[in-house]
Amino acid sequence: xxxxxxxxxxxxxxxxxLILVSMISFFIIRLSPVDPLAELKLNPSISKExxxxxxQRMGLDKPLPIQxxxxxxxxxxxxxxxxxxxxxxxxxxxxxxxxxxxxxIVVIFLTWSVGVPLGVLAAxxxxxxxxxxxxxxxxxxxxxxxFFFAILMLIFAVKSGWFPVGGLTSYNYDEMNFIQKFxxxxxxxxxxxxxxxxxxxxxxxxxxxxxLLDVLDSDYVKFARAKGLSENKVIFKHALRNAVNPMIxxxxxxxxxxxxxxxxxxxxxxxxxxxxxxxxxxxxxxINLVMASLMIGAxxxxxxxxxxxxxxxxxxxxxxxxx
Amino acid sequence: xxxxxxxxIFKDKFAVIALLVLCFIYFCLFFxxxxxxxxxxxxxxxxxxxxxxxxFLIDENGKFSRPxxxxxxxxxxxxxxxxxxxxxxxxxxYIKFLSRGEEYLxxxxxxxxxxxxxVENSGRLYLLGGDINGRDVxxxxxxxxxxxxxxxxxxxxxxxxxxxxxxxxxxxxxGVTDMIMMRFAEAVMSIPSxxxxxxxxxxxxxxxxxxxxxxxxxxxxALIGWAGFARVVRxxxxxxxxxxxxxxxxxxxxxxxxxxxxxxxxxxxxYVIVAMxxxxxxxxxxxxxxxxxGLGIQQPDASWGNMLKEAQEYINxxxxxxxxxxxxxxxxxxxxxNLIGDTIRxxxxxxxxxx
Numbered sequence: 001x002x003x004x005x006x007x008x009x010x011x012x013x014x015x016x017x018l019i020l021v022s023m024i025s026f027f028i029i030r031l032s033p034v035d036p037l038a039e040l041k042l043n044p045s046i047s048k049e050x051x052x053x054x055x056q057r058m059g060l061d062k063p064l065p066i067q068x069x070x071x072x073x074x075x076x077x078x079x080x081x082x083x084x085x086x087x088x089x090x091x092x093x094x095x096x097x098x099x100x101x102x103x104x105i106v107v108i109f110l111t112w113s114v115g116v117p118l119g120v121l122a123a124x125x126x127x128x129x130x131x132x133x134x135x136x137x138x139x140x141x142x143x144x145x146x147f148f149f150a151i152l153m154l155i156f157a158v159k160s161g162w163f164p165v166g167g168l169t170s171y172n173y174d175e176m177n178f179i180q181k182f183x184x185x186x187x188x189x190x191x192x193x194x195x196x197x198x199x200x201x202x203x204x205x206x207x208x209x210x211x212l213l214d215v216l217d218s219d220y221v222k223f224a225r226a227k228g229l230s231e232n233k234v235i236f237k238h239a240l241r242n243a244v245n246p247m248i249x250x251x252x253x254x255x256x257x258x259x260x261x262x263x264x265x266x267x268x269x270x271x272x273x274x275x276x277x278x279x280x281x282x283x284x285x286x287i288n289l290v291m292a293s294l295m296i297g298a299x300x301x302x303x304x305x306x307x308x309x310x311x312x313x314x315x316x317x318x319x320x321x322x323x
Numbered sequence: 324x325x326x327x328x329x330x331x332i333f334k335d336k337f338a339v340i341a342l343l344v345l346c347f348i349y350f351c352l353f354f355x356x357x358x359x360x361x362x363x364x365x366x367x368x369x370x371x372x373x374x375x376x377x378x379f380l381i382d383e384n385g386k387f388s389r390p391x392x393x394x395x396x397x398x399x400x401x402x403x404x405x406x407x408x409x410x411x412x413x414x415x416x417y418i419k420f421l422s423r424g425e426e427y428l429x430x431x432x433x434x435x436x437x438x439x440x441x442v443e444n445s446g447r448l449y450l451l452g453g454d455i456n457g458r459d460v461x462x463x464x465x466x467x468x469x470x471x472x473x474x475x476x477x478x479x480x481x482x483x484x485x486x487x488x489x490x491x492x493x494x495x496x497x498g499v500t501d502m503i504m505m506r507f508a509e510a511v512m513s514i515p516s517x518x519x520x521x522x523x524x525x526x527x528x529x530x531x532x533x534x535x536x537x538x539x540x541x542x543x544x545a546l547i548g549w550a551g552f553a554r555v556v557r558x559x560x561x562x563x564x565x566x567x568x569x570x571x572x573x574x575x576x577x578x579x580x581x582x583x584x585x586x587x588x589x590x591x592x593x594y595v596i597v598a599m600x601x602x603x604x605x606x607x608x609x610x611x612x613x614x615x616x617g618l619g620i621q622q623p624d625a626s627w628g629n630m631l632k633e634a635q636e637y638i639n640x641x642x643x644x645x646x647x648x649x650x651x652x653x654x655x656x657x658x659x660x661n662l663i664g665d666t667i668r669x670x671x672x673x674x675x676x677x678x
Contacts, residue, residue, distance in 0.1 A: 025514060146608075278521070
């Protein structure tokens with residue numbers, strides 16, 4: 001019961017946060033000298049009525065705060081306006097969001113299932129050649145610019161011909177059965193996932209190593225050792241549980257850095273995700289699309305942090321005591 | 324404290340190597356005009372995408388000779404339907420050291436014309452090949468590095484005063500001020516940073532001079548990181564403000580702003596140093612990413628990011644690998660900064676000293 005109370009409190013806290021985020025993004029975009037309807041006006045396939053409808057919907061003749069309220073109202077209703085090519089923004093977003101979520105979730109799943117054990121291993125074998133080796137590898141992983149690494153992978157893909165370059169599905173995707181579809185997507189995901197995985201693995205492994213080293217240094221672990229428990233029991237039963245907790249907070253941060261790193265990677269691999277969408281929208285100064293995808297990105301990030309915090313409330317009784 | 328840091332760095336093998344590498348890079352960038360055979364905008368349209376000039380030490384008779392090179396000749400291969408470059412072996416061009424070449428203004432005001440390496444008249448020495456406009460990639464690497472390697476520091480000089488003051492005020496006053504300021508910072512942090520970065524860069528008007536653009540890019544980079552930094556500073560200020568020396572300063576009648584700047588913030592120095600060294604590579608990466616997308620430093624100015632822009636095309640990365648060299652330089656620079664940053668953190672973090 002108490003847990004439910006804390007969780008609902010935390011959920012309610014995100015609402016003012018999101019409102020503030022939307023205000024900041026709205027005013028930043030309105031700061032730009034670009035006429036929000038300029039591209040739309042130039043497009044001959046857009047009818048006068050659509051143009052007028054957009055002008056009314058955005059309230060462009062009214063002062064800025066009113067414009068914001070109008071925007072917020074239609075955002076909540078799910079009406080995000082049209083892109084410069086005349087498509088509905090909401091349709092476009094609905095296409096892209098699952099793709100970005102798929103990419104980030106696969107990457108997070110992989111980094112956690114590899115990074116945490118590697119971090120534990122490095123901490124246990126602290127200051128051995130193995131630990132040093134991992135440190136060198138992770139330093140390298142952290143220093144490669146994501147887009148440069150993506151380009152190198154692209155060269156590899158083109159030269160070897162093992163992986164498709166660009167997109168998420170093959171041209172004959174619709175004719176495939178379920179299993180073929182699954183493998184087709186996995187095949188396309190391989191390269192972008194490899195790039196993002198390598199980049200985020202380094203941070204996670206180092207954090208896990210540092211956490212476990214901290215815990216291994218604490219008194220209760222020394223006591224457990226003094227009691228004569230086997231090293232395995234000390235590490236897996238006593239130390240590890242406490243060392244994993246701070247990692248959950250990191251989950252939220254990781255989500256945010258993945259969204260950012262994914263934008264460049266998506267761009268290089270021509271992956272149909274949110275990052276590339278916003279990039280194209282920015283380059284075309286498609287204001288509706290930029291605003292909507294910026295908000296969706298922020299919502300995803302806030303939700304990621306929310307999930308991490310809820311997990312933390314569930315796993316760590318100390319947080320509940322503080323809250 | 325600075326002595327501690329230096330001692331610690333010199334004890335660590337990796338950190339020493341990283342420091343030497345960085346010193347070498349900055350040294351080369353400082354003397355860019357002198358080291359580069361050509362100026363940043365020197366172009367030879369005939370040599371678009373020319374491969375790197377080979378340097379020969381052994382002549383056709385199998386004897387050692389002064390280093391020399393041949394020019395490339397551009398021909399159109401009708402069968403392959405593409406331009407090919409062939410070495411024109413009819414005339415040798417000897418490489419000259421410290422001799423006169425293209426005139427330039429060293430650091431923008433000292434007129435000079437000596438270059439570390441040049442080649443005889445009408446010879447072309449493109450050590451790392453040419454780009455789409457027939458400019459020397461090697462020379463542009465040196466000039467571009469000046470922007471790429473300093474932009475991080477410039478952004479820090481904008482970001483740290485803002486972050487320190489914001490975090491200091493928020494933590495020192497507490498209460499409602501603190502709540503409002505921190506909610507705002509959290510909201511800024513909730514926007515995916517790279518999305519914000521490209522949007523801010525995209526709303527810059529396109530008719531700016533390159534200096535104006537550089538300044539604004541620096542400001543934009545600084546706008547991304549300040550919130551997270553301010554939050555940590557605020558946390559530290561919360562614990563510092565209740566200590567005796569702050570109370571006594573208050574009692575002595577010092578103003579709030581004075582206490583924040585003179586008494587409280589200096590206590591955060593060690594964290595600030597670590598945060599600074601650790602965040603420089605992040606800014607180098609952000610700038611390169613932004614320029615790679617065409618939203619950062621614009622042509623004809625060079626930066627490592629916008630030089631890599633040409634690597635967006637398949638043909639270039641497959642057949643003109645020399646265009647990828649800026650990527651390796653970014654990698655080496657970031658790696659070196661990270662290694663030094665890690666070492667400094669270990670030195671200043673008392674916990675890790677036990678290890």
